[in-house]
Amino acid sequence: MDRSALALISVERTRMPMIVSDPLQPDNPIVLANSAFLKLTGYTADEVVGRNCRFLQGPRTDPAAIQTLRDRLAEGGDITIELLNYRKDGTAFWNELHISPIHDDDGQLVYHFASQMDVTDRRQAQALEQVEHRLLKEVDHRAKNALALVQGIVRLSQADDSASYARAVQGRVDSLARAHGLLAAGGWQDVDLDTIVRAEMEPFGRKQIMAGGDPIAIPPAQVQPLALVLHEMLSNAVVHGSLSAPNGRVDIRWWMPDAESVTIEWIERGGPVVHSEVATGFGWRMATGIVRSQLRGAVTFALEPEGLRATLRLRRRLTQVDGAMVAH
Incomplete structure (x- = not known):
């Protein structure tokens, strides 16, 4: 042959x-x-x-x-x-x-x-490995961010006794956990501001709190810091403000004053007279610090006879997509 x-x-x-x-x-x-x-x-x-x-x-x-x-x-x-x-x-x-x-x-x-x-199986395995690698990096990044927030809470929280300290820390960690749950449920995509506000309202009872505004999507990196700010404000209202009185109430409203801003207005009515030291106490200092450093915004407040009035202004670039405001 x-x-x-x-x-x-x-x-x-x-x-x-x-x-x-x-x-x-x-x-x-x-x-x-x-x-x-x-x-x-x-x-x-x-x-x-x-x-x-x-x-x-x-x-x-x-x-x-x-x-x-x-x-x-x-x-x-x-x-x-x-x-x-x-x-x-x-x-x-x-x-x-x-x-x-x-x-x-x-x-x-x-x-x-x-x-x-x-070589289809090999290509699919390589693609899966790359996806898993990116996922692990993202999980590691999110875990570090969450741990940093928790460490800051534990380090900075203040109280007169150990029981009060434990309650303060627990409340703040629970706020982060609720925000984390919203992110996980939505696949770590943007979360509507209304959803964030109502999740933070839940532990304090809804009867004395009114909330509403434009559909505004909050990017994942800002969901937990914003939730913590709302928690601090609600906690402050329960201890010192309108939510400490049977007939007191809190009105929370938000809107887009322009294409690059979100405004959240906080109005308390029917509570005790709020003294200046309350508005400059630790909880408020923590909230305003988070707004400035992590949400790139500012907070102004006024102590009115009816109660505390505060305005949060968040500076971001936002565009409207399918009726919602999406941050970039």
């Missing part, structure tokens, strides 16, 4: 999908396709032989990869490249393609020999 016949038998019987094309004919058609190639692609020999192998390309095959393949074919060397190809039934697979030029005894190019390997 001569070498040519042996080579043909080897190509046909190998489990590796293989084809041979003839670059001396117009459009470099396939002249030989082994059984493994037909099994991989779902075509018959009659449907393959005589055609350029571009019939394996499809709607999501990368044009840049195809151009790279053409350029390397023109250079005349060996080629290894991964392409998204399609079977006869339309299913896609990642094809690791190896092409080698075959020359005659005079050094003239006479054939292209190509082997294929379905």
Whole structure:
């Protein structure tokens, strides 16, 4: 048996999908396709032989990869490249393609020999690994942010006795936990301001608190700091302000005064006279510090006979999307 016949038998019987094309004919058609190639692609020999192998390309095959393949074919060397190809039934697979030029005894190019390997599973595993890596980095980032907030709460919280201190810390940590739950439930996307406010209202009772405003989406990085600010203000109202009186109430309203600002107005009515030391106490200092440092905003307040009036102004770039205001 001569070498040519042996080579043909080897190509046909190998489990590796293989084809041979003839670059001396117009459009470099396939002249030989082994059984493994037909099994991989779902075509018959009659449907393959005589055609350029571009019939394996499809709607999501990368044009840049195809151009790279053409350029390397023109250079005349060996080629290894991964392409998204399609079977006869339309299913896609990642094809690791190896092409080698075959020359005659005079050094003239006479054939292209190509082997294929379905590497879809490997590509999917690599993609999954990358997603998992990004997810782990994001989880680590969020965990560090949450821990930093908790550490700040524990370090900065003040009280006259251990029981009061524990309650203050617990309330602040619970506020962070509620905000974390909102973020997790929404896939760590923007959270509507109304949802944040009402989540913080819940532990204090809704009867004495009125809230409402424009639909404004708060970006994930600002949800927990804003929740903590609202918690401090509500706690302050329960201990010193209108929520300490049976007929007291708090009105919370928010709107967009311009395309780059969010205003939250806080009005207390029906409570005891609020003294200046309350508005400059630790809880208020914590709240105003968070607004300035983490929410990039400002707080102004006035001690009126009816109770405390405060205005929070958050400076962000916001655009309207499907009726909601989305922060960038």
